[in-house]
Amino acid sequence: MSWITIVWSMNAAACLTLAGIYLLVWCRQREDWVYFVLSCGAVAGAALTGFELAQLHAQTSEQYGALLRWVQFPVWLLVVSVVVFVRLYLRAGRPWLAWSVCGVRTLALILNFIFIPNLSYREITSLKQVSWWGGETVSVPVGVTNPWVLVAQLSLLLLIIFFVDATITAWRRGDRQRALVVGGALIFFSVIAVGEVVLVVWGIIQAPFLACFAYLGVITAMGYEISSDLVRRADLARQLQASEADLREAQERMELAASAAELGVWVWDIVRNEIWITDKGRALFGFAPSEELDIDRFRSAIHPEDRELVRQAVENSLHTGAGYEAEYRVVLPDGQVRWMAGRGHVEFNSVGQPAQMRGASIDITERRRAEEQFRLVVEAAPNAMAMVNSEGRITLVNTQAEAVFGYPRDELIGHPIEMLVPERFRSHHVGDRHGYFGDARARPMGAGRELFGRRKDGSEVPIEIGLNPISTSEGLFVLASIIDISERKRAELEAARQRNELAHLSRVTILGELSGSLVHELAMPLSAILSNAQAAQRFLAHGNADLAEIREILSEIVSEDQRAGEVIRRLRLLLKKGEVQQHSLGINEVVQDVLKLMRSDLVNQNVIVDIELAQNLPMVTGDPVQLQQVLLNLVVNACDAMTDCDTPERRLLIRTGMENGNSAVNVSVTDRGGSIPEEKMEQIFKPFFTTKAKGMGLGLSVCRTIIVAHQGKLWATNNADCGATFHFSLPIGGSDKEVVITNS
Amino acid sequence: MTAPPSPTVFVVDDYAPVRSAVSRLLRAAGFAVAAFASPEKFLAQYDPRTPGCLVLDLDMPAVHGLELQRILATKGSVLPIIFLTGHGDIPKSLQAMKRGASDFLTKPVNDKDLLAAVRVAIERDALARREQAKLSEICARLDTLTPREREVLEHVVAGKLNKQIAGDLGVTEATIKMHRARVMAKMKVQAVADLVRLAERCGIKGSSQ
Numbered sequence: 001m002s003w004i005t006i007v008w009s010m011n012a013a014a015c016l017t018l019a020g021i022y023l024l025v026w027c028r029q030r031e032d033w034v035y036f037v038l039s040c041g042a043v044a045g046a047a048l049t050g051f052e053l054a055q056l057h058a059q060t061s062e063q064y065g066a067l068l069r070w071v072q073f074p075v076w077l078l079v080v081s082v083v084v085f086v087r088l089y090l091r092a093g094r095p096w097l098a099w100s101v102c103g104v105r106t107l108a109l110i111l112n113f114i115f116i117p118n119l120s121y122r123e124i125t126s127l128k129q130v131s132w133w134g135g136e137t138v139s140v141p142v143g144v145t146n147p148w149v150l151v152a153q154l155s156l157l158l159l160i161i162f163f164v165d166a167t168i169t170a171w172r173r174g175d176r177q178r179a180l181v182v183g184g185a186l187i188f189f190s191v192i193a194v195g196e197v198v199l200v201v202w203g204i205i206q207a208p209f210l211a212c213f214a215y216l217g218v219i220t221a222m223g224y225e226i227s228s229d230l231v232r233r234a235d236l237a238r239q240l241q242a243s244e245a246d247l248r249e250a251q252e253r254m255e256l257a258a259s260a261a262e263l264g265v266w267v268w269d270i271v272r273n274e275i276w277i278t279d280k281g282r283a284l285f286g287f288a289p290s291e292e293l294d295i296d297r298f299r300s301a302i303h304p305e306d307r308e309l310v311r312q313a314v315e316n317s318l319h320t321g322a323g324y325e326a327e328y329r330v331v332l333p334d335g336q337v338r339w340m341a342g343r344g345h346v347e348f349n350s351v352g353q354p355a356q357m358r359g360a361s362i363d364i365t366e367r368r369r370a371e372e373q374f375r376l377v378v379e380a381a382p383n384a385m386a387m388v389n390s391e392g393r394i395t396l397v398n399t400q401a402e403a404v405f406g407y408p409r410d411e412l413i414g415h416p417i418e419m420l421v422p423e424r425f426r427s428h429h430v431g432d433r434h435g436y437f438g439d440a441r442a443r444p445m446g447a448g449r450e451l452f453g454r455r456k457d458g459s460e461v462p463i464e465i466g467l468n469p470i471s472t473s474e475g476l477f478v479l480a481s482i483i484d485i486s487e488r489k490r491a492e493l494e495a496a497r498q499r500n501e502l503a504h505l506s507r508v509t510i511l512g513e514l515s516g517s518l519v520h521e522l523a524m525p526l527s528a529i530l531s532n533a534q535a536a537q538r539f540l541a542h543g544n545a546d547l548a549e550i551r552e553i554l555s556e557i558v559s560e561d562q563r564a565g566e567v568i569r570r571l572r573l574l575l576k577k578g579e580v581q582q583h584s585l586g587i588n589e590v591v592q593d594v595l596k597l598m599r600s601d602l603v604n605q606n607v608i609v610d611i612e613l614a615q616n617l618p619m620v621t622g623d624p625v626q627l628q629q630v631l632l633n634l635v636v637n638a639c640d641a642m643t644d645c646d647t648p649e650r651r652l653l654i655r656t657g658m659e660n661g662n663s664a665v666n667v668s669v670t671d672r673g674g675s676i677p678e679e680k681m682e683q684i685f686k687p688f689f690t691t692k693a694k695g696m697g698l699g700l701s702v703c704r705t706i707i708v709a710h711q712g713k714l715w716a717t718n719n720a721d722c723g724a725t726f727h728f729s730l731p732i733g734g735s736d737k738e739v740v741i742t743n744s
Numbered sequence: 745m746t747a748p749p750s751p752t753v754f755v756v757d758d759y760a761p762v763r764s765a766v767s768r769l770l771r772a773a774g775f776a777v778a779a780f781a782s783p784e785k786f787l788a789q790y791d792p793r794t795p796g797c798l799v800l801d802l803d804m805p806a807v808h809g810l811e812l813q814r815i816l817a818t819k820g821s822v823l824p825i826i827f828l829t830g831h832g833d834i835p836k837s838l839q840a841m842k843r844g845a846s847d848f849l850t851k852p853v854n855d856k857d858l859l860a861a862v863r864v865a866i867e868r869d870a871l872a873r874r875e876q877a878k879l880s881e882i883c884a885r886l887d888t889l890t891p892r893e894r895e896v897l898e899h900v901v902a903g904k905l906n907k908q909i910a911g912d913l914g915v916t917e918a919t920i921k922m923h924r925a926r927v928m929a930k931m932k933v934q935a936v937a938d939l940v941r942l943a944e945r946c947g948i949k950g951s952s953q
Contacts, residue, residue: 516831520803520851523830524759527851531765534855538772553768560761600830603803 002136008053011216015046018223025230034088038222041081045219047074049212056138056208061124064141065117072112072119072152078215079105079159082186085222086166090178093166101158108152115146120201122146128206138208145202153201156194163187178225185221189214258360266344268295268357270318284340284363286332303329303337310342317346318354327364339368367473384482388417390475392433404463404484406456417480422454440469440476453482462489496580499705504577506702507629510636511574517601521567524600525560532557570597573625580626584619587627587656587665587730594631595654606647607639612655620665620730622710627730630703630714634669634726637699641673641723664712664729672723681716703728751866752794755779756786756812757801757828762851766799766828766858773859783812792821795873797846797865799858802829802836810836813843822872824865828853883946885931893930896923900936901943 019042026035051071058064083098112119124143131137167183170176193214199205255278258265264281268274275293282289285301302310306328317324324344329337344359375396378385384401386394394412402409405420412419421429432446445451445465452460466481511518532553539545570593591613595602602609635652642650653670676684683689687701700714707714712730719725753775757763760781767779776796780786782804798816802809813825824846827837837848846868847861889897899909906924910917933939 520830523851524762527828527830527853528759528761528765530852531762531769531855531858535765535768535772538769538855542772549768553765556761556765600803603808604831606808 003134004056004132004136004138005053008049008056008212011212012046012049012053014216015042015049015219018042018219019046022223034085034226037081037085037088038219038226041078041085041222042219044074044078044081045212045215047071048078048215052209052212058127058139061127061141061143062117064127064139065121065124068120068141069112069118072109076105076109078218079155082218082222083159083162086163086186089222089226090166090170090175090182092169092173093162097158097162097165101155101162104151104155104158108155111148111151115148119146119152120149130206130208140206140208141200142203142206149201153194153198156190156197160187160190160194163190182221182225185224186218189217189221193218262362264361266359266361268298268359270354270356281361284338284361285330286334301330303331305329314357317344317357321346321348324357324359327368338363339365378479381481384484386412386417386420386480386482387470388433388478388480390437390477392416392418392430395477401482404455404461404482405453411456420453422452422460425452436467436478437476440467440478442466442468445480453484462486499702499709500580501577503626503629503702503706506633506699507574507625510629510632510699511571513636514598514601514632517598517604518567518571520600520604521597522564525564525567528560529557529564532560567597574628574632576625578625581623582621583624584621584733585624585627586619587617587667588613590624590627590631591654591656591667593624594628594635597628597632598635602635602639602652605639605643605650607642607650607652609635610651610653612653614655614657617656617658617665618732620710621733622730623706626706627710630706630728631667631669633699633703634728637726638669638671638673641671643673645672659729662732664731666727666729668725668727670719670723670725672719672721674724675718675722676716676724678718684716685714750776750795751869752776752778752796753862753866754786754790754796754798754823756781756783756798756804756809758782758804759801762801762828769855769858770799770862773855773862775862783808783815786812787815792819792823795866795869797824797826797862797869799826799828799862802827802840803831810840810843813840813845817843822869822876824868824872826858826861826865879945882931882942886943886946886948888930889927893923893927896920897927897939897943898948900924900927901940901948903940 019039022035022039022042026032026039029035048071051067051074055064055067055071058067080102083093083101086093087095087098108119115122117124121141121143122145124141126142127139128142129137130140163183163186167179167187170179170183193211196207196214197209197211200207200209255265258278259280262280262284264278264284266275266277266281269276273294275295275298277285277287277293279289281287282291285298287293287297287301291297299307299310310326310328313324313326316322324342324346327339327341330340331337340361341364342359342361344357346354346357349355378387378396379398381398381400384404385396385398386401387396389395394415394417397409397412401412405412417433418426418429443466445467451463451465453463454460462485464483464485468479468481470477470479536545536550536553539550574597591611595609595611635654638652639650642652649672651672653668655668655670657666658664659666680689685700685704689701704714707728707730710730712728714726714728716724716726753770755763755767755770755777756779757766758781763779763781767777770777778789780789783800786798800809800812809827809829816823816825825840825844826847826849827840827845828849828851829837830851840848846865849857849861886894895913896909899912904912906917906920910920913920928934928936928939931939931942933942
């Protein structure tokens with residue numbers, strides 16, 4: 001046998017062997033079409049080798065022409081196989097190039113059967129016998145080249161371009177090993193094969209077609225990498241087998257844990273639409289132990305009202321790859337309805353299609369029931385309630401909250417709580433809220449401050465807020481209990497108004513008692529003015545006016561008029577039914593003002609007043625008129641208490657000083673009258689308690705109300721020897737809170 | 745005997761503007777004025793022989809107006825007092841009037857009212873001083889009687905007849921007549937009725953014996 005026959009046959013055998021192997025592999029892994037393509041390419045390679053061997057030994061030009069015509073089938077198959085292989089394996093190469101290669105090659109195949117004898121030659125005139133090594137002779141065609149052979153050669157050129165493009169793409173993508181070995185070899189061997197065929201067809205060299213070895217190179221290159229993959233896969237399979245046992249054990253453990261946690265674990269094979277679920281899961285959903293499950297069976301277990309919700313959650317997960325999460329009701333075969341929470345995630349296959357979904361479900365009926373109860377409690381609460389999550393968004397409100405703020409529920413849920421805060425407090429509120437979440441405990445909000453809420457119509461409502469942290473599995477929430485205190489505020493204001501009226505009444509009463517004294521206070525300057533003026537008139541009438549004297553008279557008139565004006569001013573202040581004022585004032589000035597008003601009354605009653613005023617006392621905040629009223633009452637009471645005393649005994653001591661560790665200013669009025677029975681020490685401050693024949697018994701009770709409104713204290717003590725002392729104290733600086741006289 | 749000093753208006757008021765204004769007004773009306781800030785200062789300087797009147801503030805601490813009135817009364821002063829008050833306090837004014845206050849005026853007081861009151865008071869003071877002077881002179885006559893004459897006078901004032909007096913004293917009726925004539929002469933009276941009136945003014949009580 002000639003060596004040519006042996007070598008070409010071996011080449012064909014090699015191709016067939018490869019084809020067989022790849023076909024077998026493909027049969028076991030049907031989805032890996034690359035093996036099938038490889039197998040096809042290898043069969044084409046074997047066929048090509050056979051045709052070339054026949055051409056070498058062809059005896060007639062007709063025989064040669066026919067062989068050249070039929071060889072186009074394996075060539076077409078090889079080209080198409082290689083193109084598909086590159087697309088599948090390298091995952092590169094422009095699709096339009098691939099289609100062009102296949103299209104032009106197919107056109108060439110069609111043209112091949114139109115022309116006689118074939119696409120390559122218009123006519124094969126003779127066969128030239130060429131001697132080869134070892135005394136062998138081979139046939140070489142001599143004839144007229146068919147210009148349409150350019151179509152076939154164009155397809156080969158496009159094929160090489162396609163290889164180059166795919167190789168570059170794979171290389172750039174980082175698949176360098178594959179690009180270099182597979183792409184590089186494909187380019188190298190195809191250039192050799194195409195080059196030799198072109199040279200022979202155009203008669204440039206006198207040689208037979210010898211492309212089959214290059215084709216074997218192409219197929220080997222295609223198979224080399226993929227064979228390594230096969231080896232690797234076999235290794236992996238061995239490792240897999242080894243780890244499968246571990247996996248099974250892990251799975252058993254997981255199932256045990258899931259079962260203990262009341263979790264139903266499931267896997268949904270999306271391609272086959274099969275659902276595998278643990279026994280616990282079957283129990284949760286009411287599936288029979290051996291029942292085959294698919295997605296429709298699963299849906300049928302869900303409460304009809306929740307099916308759409310679950311469907312959307314699943315769809316969303318499948319489309320976006322996000323985690324699946326849903327809470328829904330399940331109707332068990334016995335009709336019982338249970339709440340379920342499901343969570344899962346989708347796994348995608350190599351081409352990005354959802355392959356399966358794994359997840360777990362848990363019965364949350366108890367939690368939902370507790371939540372529902374909580375919701376009902378909140379709804380039934382007499383106050384407005386709002387629950388806020390850690391982002392400051394409202395998650396729950398009740399009807400009262402809708403009524404207080406004027407928003408319907410759906411305009412509140414999910415919105416920031418700041419929408420209910422007046423704009424001027426908003427920015428501050430955000431900080432306060434963060435602060436609260438940092439140190440959450442049940443407490444009233446904004447201690448000491450007046451709080452306002454903002455209604456939908458923009459108006460403000462005075463409120464009180466209690467805050468309660470609620471820790472849940474979804475994080476920390478704050479439940480705010482909101483009380484609309486508009487009514488209370490109104491009542492407070494009304495009470496304050498009434499108390500102010502009463503204070504005024506009491507003031508007018510005490511001034512009535514002092515009226516003689518006050519008349520005197522006015523009579524004195526008026527008297528001096530009148531006498532001075534009439535004296536001046538007389539001096540002038542007699543024409544003996546001494547100018548210096550007249551000047552003196554006028555200056556005395558002015559100063560006395562001012563004195564009268566001062567008395568009137570002070571009186572007007574006390575008689576006025578004005579709003580409560582807030583001033584920073586010195587308590588010593590209040591004492592002195594009162595003594596000025598009462599001076600002649602004290603004289604009249606032969607009461608001597610001793611004054612011990614502490615110097616440099618801090619200021620207090622209050623209403624000067626009301627504080628004068630208190631002191632006036634205390635001094636008048638002290639004088640009244642001493643009417644029965646002997647004249648030298650009628651002494652009054654007014655003293656100011658500090659007390660309570662210098663946090664308050666104290667004023668005391670000490671008389672030398674009778675003492676107060678111990679059991680009446682508190683009673684004297686009650687309204688309508690009086691020991692006087694003409695008194696209404698309001699004086700001291702109003703005094704106490706005033707002092708309490710100033711955050712101070714008013715009390716009485718008995719002196720060691722005789723008489724009693726009344727004290728009141730006021731906090732230094734006062735509070736910045738408005739002094740409102742309220743019922744105490 | 746020196747000429748009696750001219751009348752002075754004393755003003756006592758603790759409130760300086762009123763004190764000076766009232767003083768000024770009185771001076772403008774031509775009165776001599778002495779002003780004092782307190783009853784104590786007034787008492788320290790006051791000479792009861794000085795005629796005039798006192799314009800006194802009722803409402804002063806410590807020794808107030810009524811108190812000063814009482815002190816003056818105990819001293820036998822006849823100085824008329826015009827009270828000035830800012831109060832118009834009825835119980836006090838009643839008390840003052842009862843004790844012989846010359847007038848009671850409320851502040852602010854009109855010049856006419858004040859000056860009229862002052863004039864009346866000075867008039868009253870002058871009258872009282874004249875009366876007092878007369879009485880002193882009569883009493884001085886009494887002092888010239890011998891004890892026996894005084895004894896006889898007392899019996900006469902009691903309305904006894906000469907015979908009865910003679911019996912009581914154990915002397916003759918003629919002796920009594922002689923004493924009586926001497927008493928009438930010393931007391932500078934013509935009729936027995938006048939003698940009895942003068943004796944009574946000087947506080948002589950009739951002897952019942």
